[in-house]
Amino acid sequence: MRIGLVTDSTAQLRAEEVARLEETAGGLFRVVPLTVLIAGESFTDGDLDVDELCRAMDEGAEVSTSMATPGQFAAAYADLIDHGAEAIIVVTMSGELSGTRDSAVSAAADRPVLIDVVDSRTTSAGLAGAVDVAAAGIAQGEDAASIAGTVADWCAAETMTVFAPHNLEHLRRGGRIGAASSLLGRALQIVPVLGLTGGVVTPIARVRTRAKALERMSLIAAEAAADLSADDRSLEVEIQQADGRPDDADVLTLQEKLNERGLSPSFRTLSPIITAHVGPGTLGITVQTTP
Template identity: 75%
Template sequence: MRIGLVTDSTAQLSASEEAGLRDVTGDLFAVVPLTVLVGGVAFADGELDAGDLCRRMDEGTEVSTSMATPAQFTNAYSTLIDHGAEAIITVTMSGELSGTRDSAVAAAENEDLLINVVDSRTTSAGLAGAVSIAAAGISQGHDVASIAGTVADWCAAETRTAFAPATLEHLRRGGRIGAASSLLGRALQIVPVLGLNAGVVAPVARVRTRTKALERMAVLAGEAAAEIASDEQDVYVEIQHADGEPSHPDVLALQEKIEASGLPTTFRTLSAIITAHVGSGTIGITVQRRP
């Protein structure tokens, strides 16, 4: 059976990653973009330079986002079906953060073939990892139900995310702050480290300085790696930054702390959609078991 694979743009896949996924799936791969609105002008996720977006946000430009629509997923499904897909697996960002997952499900209900939508309960590097797991299952010839189950299990048990925004203001405005709302009254006295718990933003640690936040994230990376796998060689840490600069001082400092513990690191720019809700200067880590 030829199985197609669909995800959304918050995975922030590189051109080489997309090419690899097209190769594995026999060109039955599609990315559905969300939309970021900057000063009332709409841009597809990935269309706007990360540094430019952060500068505009720092200047006070109003930024908001729009979920991917059922029509966009319908177009993606139709294209893959036209190219020979006999079933499709869709892996989306957390349904707790966006209605994108619901759009994927609504579009799937109008198709005659099997489309299994998996809520990754994560986004960015975690979502990219989940897509890699799905692609591996497709390449190995597994059936749709088996692949979807493996992806869901991997997302729940083998990936962990933490991040430190420069401010909670953007999360508060967008309503994505979840359980971290308890921190708002003390936002001036603390630097929060947040995480995703079952797809919902939740507080992980409260520290006093940015330096302490980076130190705490490095400790969290080590703890998560030990929890995910007994062999650290099976785990890696992806550092993410809203500004898209791998040479940013915070990125380099965090990289040094994590690699000193023996864990390898990679870098990924946050998608414009995520940055719109967490703000410029946000740094994050995703610890995950290798696909």
């Protein structure tokens, strides 16, 4: 059975990752983009330069995002079916953070092939990892239902993200703050360390300085890596930054701290969609198993 694979642009896939996924899926891989709005002007996620976005946010421009629409997903499904897909796996960013998952489900109704939509309960590197798990299932010849189940299980147990925005203001404005709203009254006195639990932003720690936040994040990542590698599973550790600067001082400091704990992280720029909600300067770590 030929199985198509779809995700959304918040995975921020690199060009080489897209090429590999295209090859694994036999050409049946598509990315559906979300939209960033800066002062009312629309930009497709993937086309917007992250420097331009961060500069606009620093200057106080009104920034918002728009979910991928049912029409966009319907077009992707139709294209895959036209190219021979007999079933389609869709892996989206957390449904708690965006209506994108609902759009994917809505567009799947009354299609001539099985379309299984998986809410990854994460985004960025976590979403990219979930797509890799789906692609591995396709490569191994598994059926669509089995692949979807494996991806959902992996998302629930084998990926962890921790991040530290410079402040909570952008999350508050966007309404994506979830349980971390309890920190708002102390936002001027603390540096928040946050995570994603069940797809929702949750507070993990409150520290006084950025340096302490980086130290706490590296410790949390090391603990997660120890748990996830207990069965000798291979791991991926990835630093993510809103500004897309791997040579930034905070990124280099975090990389050094992770190296000291025996971890060798790679780097991924956050999707502009995520940056629009967490703000410039946000730094995160994702630890997850690899298929």
